[in-house]
Amino acid sequence: MAKCTICGNKIAELFLGKLKGTIIKKEGKSKQYEVCFECQKKFKNKEEMLKEIK
């Protein structure tokens, strides 16, 4: 099961393996970061979320 990169909580899966949350990438990097729905709501945009990821 996928885990949120920011808070470490497990991310619920919807149908067809779609995550209840989002996947973000850093500019120019291929690594993907899963972010849960709660963190997605907490941070206004992708830039704010990426700031939380070391």
Ligand SMILES: [Zn+2]
């Ligand atoms: Zn989270």
